[in-house]
Amino acid sequence: MKKYIELTIHTLHEGSELISDLLWNYTDSGVVISDIEDVIALIKNGKSWDYADESIFSADKTVLIKAYFPIEDADKKISEVEKGLIRLKENCPFSLGTLECNKREIDGDLWREQWKEHFKPIHIGKVVIVPEWIRYEQKDGETVVLLDSNMAFGTGEHETTSMCVEFLSKYVENNDTVLDVGTGSGILGITARKLGAKKVIMTDIDECAITASEHNIKLNNVDNCTVLLKNLLDDNGVKGDIIVCNIMAEVLFLFADYIGANLKGKGIIILSGILTDRLNSVKSAYLKNGFSFVEEKIKGEWSALVMKKENK
Numbered sequence: 001m002k003k004y005i006e007l008t009i010h011t012l013h014e015g016s017e018l019i020s021d022l023l024w025n026y027t028d029s030g031v032v033i034s035d036i037e038d039v040i041a042l043i044k045n046g047k048s049w050d051y052a053d054e055s056i057f058s059a060d061k062t063v064l065i066k067a068y069f070p071i072e073d074a075d076k077k078i079s080e081v082e083k084g085l086i087r088l089k090e091n092c093p094f095s096l097g098t099l100e101c102n103k104r105e106i107d108g109d110l111w112r113e114q115w116k117e118h119f120k121p122i123h124i125g126k127v128v129i130v131p132e133w134i135r136y137e138q139k140d141g142e143t144v145v146l147l148d149s150n151m152a153f154g155t156g157e158h159e160t161t162s163m164c165v166e167f168l169s170k171y172v173e174n175n176d177t178v179l180d181v182g183t184g185s186g187i188l189g190i191t192a193r194k195l196g197a198k199k200v201i202m203t204d205i206d207e208c209a210i211t212a213s214e215h216n217i218k219l220n221n222v223d224n225c226t227v228l229l230k231n232l233l234d235d236n237g238v239k240g241d242i243i244v245c246n247i248m249a250e251v252l253f254l255f256a257d258y259i260g261a262n263l264k265g266k267g268i269i270i271l272s273g274i275l276t277d278r279l280n281s282v283k284s285a286y287l288k289n290g291f292s293f294v295e296e297k298i299k300g301e302w303s304a305l306v307m308k309k310e311n312k
Contacts (some may be wrong), residue, residue, distance in 0.1 A: 186213030236261035
């Protein structure tokens, strides 16, 4: 029976996406997030149990993120993860918690099937994100995006991703070229193409993300999607009608000075990955660089912006 090392990282709700993204770069065997905040949200929205002990609302808010590595290369992969955690902690503007790591050896592949049971189709307006192993019957008017289990970015359930999908659903038009900067698993670029964009260019600086996005493009059988291992904004010869960036606020600040060079005419940018207490400062940075405010969304502690390029 095949053996695995289960790595458990202790973090906070705010850091769960960053940590899970990091882990997906080093394993395709599975990442599981145990977050009490998700349970509380379900209860408050009436989508879970009829009754829950009130103590859950004052419980320890530590988030446990588990990842699984085949035992033969676990030491090397986990060492890289630990180095990545150090870099995240040094550069992250908010607390990631203790980042305590625990390891244990486990047997067999049963957990893989149990892990898959946690994933269900996610409905974001008319877009449905479906894990590729689930049979889903598409309904009239729906746009289905399939994602494999070896994602580098996420499932679409996180607020930052879902807000981008909602904005893409609203703004993508048939002749548009969409640039997806920091594409991860390709979920946003693939969604844009399925919503009718004529052409999509997807970029990332992580080779694992490029592999994952190329795989998911094939899985969805979409054409006119180009994936590039580069920072697209280093090349202002590539232009789009819409640029979508789901990246932490510090990177969005850096983009403000020159992202306009990659937009056609009065194109729009969709910015997400912004903690709500930083929303106004990100907005101001783009207003100072020739953009006008269009709209914003806030979900929980996260926010997203749509800004429009103005001709000078």
